[in-house]
Amino acid sequence: MFDTKTVSLEWGGKTLTLETGRIARQADGAVLATYGETVVLCAVTAAKSVKEGQDFFPLTVHYQEKFSSAGRIPGGFFKRERGATEKETLTSRLIDRPVRPLFPEGFYNEINVIAQVFSYDGECEPDVLAMIAASAALTISGVPFMGPIGACRVGFKDGEYILNPKQTTALTDGGRLDLVVAATHDAVMMVESEAKELTEQEMLGAVAFAHDSIRPVVKAIIDLAEQAAKDPWEVASQDGNADMKSAIKAMIGDDIAAAYKTTSKSDRSDMLNAARDKVKAHYASDEFDGQARMTAIKLTKKIEADIVRGAILKDGTRIDGRKLDQVRPIEAMVGVLPRAHGSSLFTRGETQALCSTTLGTKESEQMIDGLEGLTYERFMLHYNFPPYSVGEVGRFGAPSRRDTGHGKLAWRALHNVLPSHDEFPYTIRVLSDITESNGSSSMATVCGGCLSMMDAGVPIERPVSGIAMGLILEGEDFAVLSDILGDEDHLGDMDFKVAGTEAGITTMQMDIKVAGITQEIMGKALEQAKAGRTHILGEMQKALGAARTELSAHAPRIETMQIDKSKIRDVIGTGGKVIREIVAETGAKVDIDDEGIIKISSSDLSQIEAARKWIAGIVEEAEVGKIYNGKVVNIVDFGAFVNFMGGKDGLVHVSEMRNERVEKPTDVVSEGQEVKVKVLEIDPRGKVRLSMRVVDQETGEELEDTRPPREPRPDRGDRGGDRRGPRGGGDRGGRGDRGPRRDGGDRGPRRERDDRPREGGGESHIPDFLKD
Known part of the structure; x- marks a missing residue:
């Protein structure tokens, strides 16, 4: 079948x-x-x-x-x-x-x-x-x-x-690529x-x-x-348009050549549009049909490419007058957005990226549901390319495929210089908005994104820069271009992007428009790209030479503490009750993993300290003789229960509230009141006895115990061998005659017990360890 x-x-x-x-x-x-x-x-x-x-x-x-x-x-x-x-x-x-x-x-x-x-x-x-x-x-x-x-x-x-x-393992366990x-x-x-x-x-x-x-x-x-394979399709030959191409070139060739010698992108665009309009007007007459008009437009683009490519190969002359390996002027700034955790404005020629870095906690990690199962990503880089960046009216909204691809390229460039999660326990999001574009906006994102992370205090290993390389290839003749313009990208044969640090390459992406390039060309492009990257790194260092040592005042602080695994359940509590209470009361975010590593985060350091002390109180053991801050959580007739060290309760007996006599605990304390207590005793069952009277409730300093010690209880003496004593005039110490019955009858002598088993058989129910 x-x-x-x-x-x-x-x-x-x-x-x-x-x-x-x-x-x-x-x-x-x-x-x-x-x-x-x-x-x-x-x-x-x-x-x-x-x-x-x-x-x-x-x-x-x-x-x-x-x-x-x-x-x-x-x-x-x-x-x-x-x-x-x-x-x-x-x-x-x-x-x-x-x-x-x-x-x-x-x-x-x-x-x-x-x-x-x-x-x-x-x-x-x-x-x-x-x-x-x-x-x-x-x-x-x-x-x-x-x-x-x-x-x-x-x-x-x-x-x-x-x-x-x-x-997923290519870059782990020693893998580098x-x-x-x-x-x-x-x-x-x-x-x-x-x-x-x-x-x-x-x-x-x-x-x-x-x-x-x-x-x-x-x-x-x-x-x-x-x-x-099925039979191949027939494709119409393009060779029949040579005469039309010659006529168009004679009509606008000089105009196009002049346009591509103009440095300003907007002025160049106006001159090119004027030349194209001249062709459209010529072929708009009735002597030409719709197909001829469409062919004329295509040939105009072809003539533009021929003029630009020829000038580069023959004279080494680029559109904006630069040398083949020359990078456009660069201006870099950091701290341009006052409320962002880190920000930068990176401008290279007519390409500009406004980048910001936001630091978050673990709950901000991106959850990814894929074939491998659920995974979490702590580093995100999002790239946006609004139409105003190229002076056009166009679609604005959700990211396109191109936006996603450019963002991922910049992500790869920066990902491997980030500190480990243990060194820097933050979720990092870099946002790049392209505000101007004339070539290589993805590499501007690499440079700007790196600077914004450094401005945010992310301790990256080394700064990263990126550059886009182009290629003009005609037969065996070729020219490699550094830091290509948008028109050089469109009219050239290669878009080759390289990013890395002074130590080496972190990402490389190549797309070509011809049937492949040789290893010689790729080697030349890599060599030229290295020189360009080094130059760009130098310009970036003028704005910020190293990552800031302090985080922004608006960034969350994260403090890490390690507890014993056996204490995890105490910190979480039944159904999460305790950890929810910590978060609600302190305002800090608390994350705990299966290894007992706790991360406490907040932009307010006092909230972090409050949560840290609370958790420390839960996991630490109370120490006899030490003074703690506590809160009255329950009052009973004989005293008050005080919660101290976050999760521990102890009893302050009414006799330990003041040096003088206290009739009722409510005369001294009320529920919710903050008090200072000293641990007097911890019994073998873990119950804690506390005292308020030996602690200054204002300063928390220990006071001298001025109350006289209790008199020792008098010796009750020998109460006799048989504490039960006589009963009803009889001798309770013996087991003889039990006396008359209440109805006047004689009870008779008490039966003597023997060693026979009771009815029902079996041994005595007394445990063996009590029989001795």
Whole structure:
């Protein structure tokens, strides 16, 4: 029934299998990819025609994780998969970025790529498998895809590269790298990484290791395509527009060249729009149809790219007149927002990021519900890109896929320089609002976010800076550009972002628009990026050289204390009664873990101290002879019970309230009254006897005991061998004749007991230890 085609290979110690023809047969291309026990289905569908007036390539990638794949039911009210999570959004971008450049220019048919995780074994990561499945599905679908690509994850530990480590452990237990690479057989297409300050050579070696590991996967996809690929689509040639392109260049070529020599972005934009309007007006006449007008607009963009790229390759002349390796002017400020816990304004050329850092307690951690189960994240970085930052009117609201991706890139850059939770027990949120943009706003977020954390007093190991590199590639000629502008990004062939400290790289991301770049080009870009990062770090240090040693007055303070595990239940109380009372009375937040580590937080130090003393009173043992502050919690006829040390009660007997005689306890104390007491005695059962009379209730100082000691009780003497004495004139000491009965009869002599068992048999009920 099924015409199933399958290829398999041993890869990284596990079997990778690609199968088609059994599932999703109505899609243009569908591949079921299995690695270990992780299974991903990717289906590709493509529109057979182009919508009228469409002048862009509408490729959409959706990646979805099914909770059933890990044997879990989703959390929340609806108990089903809802909108895309951050991880799903990032993985969708991870798939999109390397495949998009491999479609021919001018191909505008809509394509839908849907990758779904149906089984997850907890070891083989589904994101890399989804990239492989998407590449295979596109390759066999017949659409004009110039692939295939392969993908893999690389770790780095003890000087050795590791193929496809588990993502959650790639940076733990000595691991220093989490790198994802996508590549064709001949060239690298995409790089995404998080690292613990690796050198440029270590990163370059990791990319080369990944590329070598990817080639067998590319070959396997080609083998599958040879068995199951559909007939390729015919694509219209773009060569028939040479005459129109020459005419447009003659019309506006000089105008475009002049515009791209203008430093100001707004002035340059006005000059370019005037040139474009001239073309539109020329082709608006009746002698040209709608298709000709659309083609003219596309060719205008092509001419712009040719002019900019040619000037850079031939003369080394950039749009704003800088040298190829020159960074734009930088101005950095900190403490710009008075109520934020930390803030900065980082400006590089016409790109600007206003960043703020907020410190919170454990309850502010982000809860993440994923295939691995519930996890918690203490560091968050959120990036916003409002339309006014580029002087446009546009959508404003929830973060886009691009915003999510840029924020995660900056998060990776800063994550590995943060102090451990034990060193700095705060939840950290960095917010980056891009207020101006002309290239590399994500790297401005790295720089501004780092400064804002330092301003907030986060003791990061070393400052981090970031830079975006560009590339112009024509045949064998290329030029690497430092700190690219927005137009250089749009018209160039590469967007290569590198961030790190003076000690090494913390993140690296590369996207290209050509069919791959060589190791030589990547090495040149890394070398040039290092010089740029060093320069930017120097400019950042002019604003703030090191993290502040004091937190903002508006930030919560967190004090940590360790208690014995056996005391945890005493601090929490039945149903949480005690800890809720501590929080309600003191105003401080209290968190306690299973190891007995307690974190007390508040922006008011007096609240922290009150909660700390309360908890210390609960877990500490009372000490005889020591004076404590207490509160009367109950009054009885013979005295008052006083709560002291937070969770302990003791009795102040009425005789210990004053040196003189006290008739009633209520004459001296009332419920809720604050008193000072001295511990007189703790009996073996833990009951505490307290005294107020020997303590000055104003100062808390101990007073001399002026009351005379009690007279010792007189000796009662020998009360006789038989305390019961005579009874009714008889001798109670003997067990002889019991006397007459009340009715006048004779009771007779008392029966003598013998050693025979009682009726019913069995031994005496007296315990053995009492029989002696």
